[in-house]
Amino acid sequence: MTRRLATAVAAVVAMVVAxxxxxxxxxxxxxxxxxxxxxxxxxxxRGKTADQRADxxxxxxxxxxxxxxxxxxxPPWFLYYGTAGHVGATPELCIPDLVLSDAGSGVAGLxxxxxxxxxxxAQASTWDPVLQRRLGRAIGKEAHQKGINVMLAPGMNIAxxxxxxxxxxxxxxxxxxxxxxxxxxxxGIQDNPVLADxxxxxxxxxxTDRMTVDARVGERAMREIYLPAFEAAVKEARVGSVMCAYxxxxxxxxxxxxxxxxxxxRDDWGFDGFVVSDWGAVHSTARSAMAGLxxxxxxxxxxxxxxxxxxxxxxxxxxxxxxxALRSGALxxxxxxxxxxxxxxxxxxHGLFDRPVRxxxxxxIRDVSSPAHLSLARRVAAEGTVLLKNRSALLPxxxxxxxxxxxxxxxxxxxxAANATAGGGSSHGSGLPPRVVSPLQGIxxxxxxxxxxxxxxxxxxxxDARLAAAAADVAVVVATDGATEGSDRPDLxxxxxxxxxxxxxxxxxxxxxxxxxxxxxxxxxxxxxDVGGPVRMPWLAKAGAVLVxxxxxxxxGNALADVLYGVREPGGRLPQTFxxxxxxxxxxxxxxxxxxGRATYSEGLLVGYRWFDxxxxxxxxxxxxxxxxxxxxxxxxxxxxxxxxxxVSFRVTNTGGRAGADVPQVYVAxxxxxxxxxxQLKGFRKVRLAAGRSTQVRVRLDRRAFARWDSRRDRWAVDxxxxxxxxxxxxxxxxxxxxxxxx
Ligand code: BGC
Numbered sequence: 001m002t003r004r005l006a007t008a009v010a011a012v013v014a015m016v017v018a019x020x021x022x023x024x025x026x027x028x029x030x031x032x033x034x035x036x037x038x039x040x041x042x043x044x045x046r047g048k049t050a051d052q053r054a055d056x057x058x059x060x061x062x063x064x065x066x067x068x069x070x071x072x073x074x075p076p077w078f079l080y081y082g083t084a085g086h087v088g089a090t091p092e093l094c095i096p097d098l099v100l101s102d103a104g105s106g107v108a109g110l111x112x113x114x115x116x117x118x119x120x121x122a123q124a125s126t127w128d129p130v131l132q133r134r135l136g137r138a139i140g141k142e143a144h145q146k147g148i149n150v151m152l153a154p155g156m157n158i159a160x161x162x163x164x165x166x167x168x169x170x171x172x173x174x175x176x177x178x179x180x181x182x183x184x185x186x187x188g189i190q191d192n193p194v195l196a197d198x199x200x201x202x203x204x205x206x207x208t209d210r211m212t213v214d215a216r217v218g219e220r221a222m223r224e225i226y227l228p229a230f231e232a233a234v235k236e237a238r239v240g241s242v243m244c245a246y247x248x249x250x251x252x253x254x255x256x257x258x259x260x261x262x263x264x265x266r267d268d269w270g271f272d273g274f275v276v277s278d279w280g281a282v283h284s285t286a287r288s289a290m291a292g293l294x295x296x297x298x299x300x301x302x303x304x305x306x307x308x309x310x311x312x313x314x315x316x317x318x319x320x321x322x323x324x325a326l327r328s329g330a331l332x333x334x335x336x337x338x339x340x341x342x343x344x345x346x347x348x349x350h351g352l353f354d355r356p357v358r359x360x361x362x363x364x365i366r367d368v369s370s371p372a373h374l375s376l377a378r379r380v381a382a383e384g385t386v387l388l389k390n391r392s393a394l395l396p397x398x399x400x401x402x403x404x405x406x407x408x409x410x411x412x413x414x415x416x417a418a419n420a421t422a423g424g425g426s427s428h429g430s431g432l433p434p435r436v437v438s439p440l441q442g443i444x445x446x447x448x449x450x451x452x453x454x455x456x457x458x459x460x461x462x463x464d465a466r467l468a469a470a471a472a473d474v475a476v477v478v479a480t481d482g483a484t485e486g487s488d489r490p491d492l493x494x495x496x497x498x499x500x501x502x503x504x505x506x507x508x509x510x511x512x513x514x515x516x517x518x519x520x521x522x523x524x525x526x527x528x529x530d531v532g533g534p535v536r537m538p539w540l541a542k543a544g545a546v547l548v549x550x551x552x553x554x555x556x557g558n559a560l561a562d563v564l565y566g567v568r569e570p571g572g573r574l575p576q577t578f579x580x581x582x583x584x585x586x587x588x589x590x591x592x593x594x595x596x597g598r599a600t601y602s603e604g605l606l607v608g609y610r611w612f613d614x615x616x617x618x619x620x621x622x623x624x625x626x627x628x629x630x631x632x633x634x635x636x637x638x639x640x641x642x643x644x645x646x647x648v649s650f651r652v653t654n655t656g657g658r659a660g661a662d663v664p665q666v667y668v669a670x671x672x673x674x675x676x677x678x679x680q681l682k683g684f685r686k687v688r689l690a691a692g693r694s695t696q697v698r699v700r701l702d703r704r705a706f707a708r709w710d711s712r713r714d715r716w717a718v719d720x721x722x723x724x725x726x727x728x729x730x731x732x733x734x735x736x737x738x739x740x741x742x743x
Pocket of ligand 1: 085102103152199277279426
């Protein structure tokens with residue numbers, strides 16, 4: 001802990017020192033405007049296509065200029081305005097800086113004065129592509145204002161196990177939901193002259209041994225479960241960059257994995273952006289380059305110890321290494337040109353040349369958050385909050401006034417909340433200036449408006465929690481876990497941690513006893529779980545209500561108070577199954593975390609709810625589940641063939657007494673005997689309806705919704721037969737059923 005703290009402080013100091021000399025924009029970036037008529041005219045002409053411009057530029061580059069584009073510049077890692085890495089401008093060619101920063105819940109790393117939005121898992125929980133795109137757009141805008149033009153986001157690995165330390169950054173356990181979320185967020189980021197980065201490619205589903213573990217996964221599970229979000233990112237969202245992962249995939253390291261980087265990514269999907277390595281994920285020069293890696297990134301040349309969360313190693317794409325590889329013939333000139341072209345092409349396509357960033361001390365210290373972004377963060381936080389239980393309609397609290405509420409828990413106070421509203425690691429951010437709205441602050445503000453009283457206790461002795469809850473009309477107990485990059489969760493318990501910048505350490509604060517005590521003392525207790533994934537709930541039967549806001553970002557407290565008081569509905573639906581206990585999904589050691597360096601994905605397609613359905617097991621809370629404050633009726637399902645796919649339509653009616661949103665979900669059940677899981681999510685829609693109103697919902701299913709990966713023929717195939725089409729509010733309540741013949 002001490003060493004990590006010292007590291008982080010040193011990083012901040014060093015960064016400010018490095019930045020101090022550069023108040024003015026760096027040379028080169030200003031050159032873009034005058035370039036159109038100068039020596040760069042051939043590729044600065046906006047009338048040409050990105051391909052034409054990239055070709056013209058590469059043709060004009062000499063070897064040193066090309067080599068320069070393929071690896072990170074000094075100063076590296078956080079010393080360059082708090083960013084994760086950069087490739088310096090080439091002013092004589094009008095090539096702007098390429099400045100890379102984390103990550104999915106906002107501009108993070110050591111950046112200051114940006115908006116921290118809810119984490120990836122909360123974003124996926126909204127099931128709302130329109131909102132996700134707005135969120136991506138806001139993140140991209142802040143990035144550009146900060147002098148950053150590659151956002152190292154979104155992360156889209158699949159939550160294969162509940163223990164995954166970085167699941168909070170990702171979009172849950174289902175490939176369709178992850179793909180839809182990824183496409184929206186990427187489009188939003190790239191609505192700015194900023195490239196998104198689809199990471200971590202691929203099968204990077206655990207933090208245990210993350211630098212070395214060999215994920216052994218069959219082709220069918222790979223194509224149907226682990227790759228679809230990346231595929232959609234490439235084909236639909238035209239993501240500008242893809243980050244290859246630390247781990248190995250079926251043998252080779254991901255960053256020198258020809259099967260992934262060339263066969264799948266380029267040949268099958270037509271990716272025409274660049275592949276960047278995760279930081280320190282490169283293990284070779286020519287082999288990686290020939291396999292499909294374009295740009296190497298690392299933190300290793302930093303003078304600072306990196307707290308163990310980054311990879312170590314050498315610089316493999318330094319000019320000397322690349323020249324030697326060219327000389328030996330292990331790397332071809334054609335491939336080298338391709339690498340450069342892959343980098344500059346998306347830069348042209350997405351406006352990075354035409355609207356270059358201006359990194360410098362001024363943008364570094366500039367506050368790029370805004371009231372509009374904070375209110376968006378508040379909205380996303382409420383829309384991503386999942387209500388799991390609501391006994392006797394305890395929520396929303398009435399607004400009659402005169403109530404005493406007990407707010408309980410370390411995570412509810414401003415210090416705890418600062419550590420409970422974002423997960424740990426590279427996506428965490430500096431947390432500066434400290435401006436998280438804690439649950440206590442949010443509830444105090446709403447209570448004042450409604451004429452309620454609030455008492456607060458920290459709760460960890462249990463006794464204080466019990467007394468405070470017993471004396472109150474309503475108790476709100478807030479607990480957190482401390483999921484972080486670099487390590488998996490040891491169990492599904494509530495273990496908080498404290499973070500200083502991106503470095504986090506566990507702290508011994510007892511929370512289960514607190515929840516037990518409060519729920520035992522007062523049945524009108526709302527348990528709020530600021531967590532990165534499923535947690536065990538031995539106290540569930542006693543709780544009056546349970547809310548999961550995940551890591552809710554800066555506006556967490558306000559959003560929570562909105563939800564408690566019914567100013568907003570909790571709009572979230574689970575993107576991940578909550579098992580009853582750690583061992584309910586019986587992974588062997590060979591499966592997870594792996595044996596002899598290998599994690600064997602022998603469960604195949606049976607990930608998340610697919611496993612629960614196939615094994616007929618009852619989880620604690622199923623995939624897709626979440627309550628609102630009103631009720632919906634589903635009726636009139638009709639399914640008809642439409643070209644190679646189908647159109648599903650049905651009616652949803654708000655039969656409750658207040659306006660609300662619901663997420664009807666469409667699952668497809670393949671004919672038996674084809675080896676597919678019992679049913680799989682293939683469509684959904686978020687509908688908002690006033691009390692008593694109804695709407696006709698139409699969901700189009702394309703051919704792929706019915707296809708499986710045929711490993712023998714190496715392509716998608718639709719088996720002829722009848723496919724079930726099931727519609728309902730979550731994966732275990734599919735009230736409407738019909739079928740359609742395909743193939
Ligand atoms: C993480 C990446 C991150 C990179 C740069 C790595 O440790 O795995 O997700 O983008 O660092 O900070």
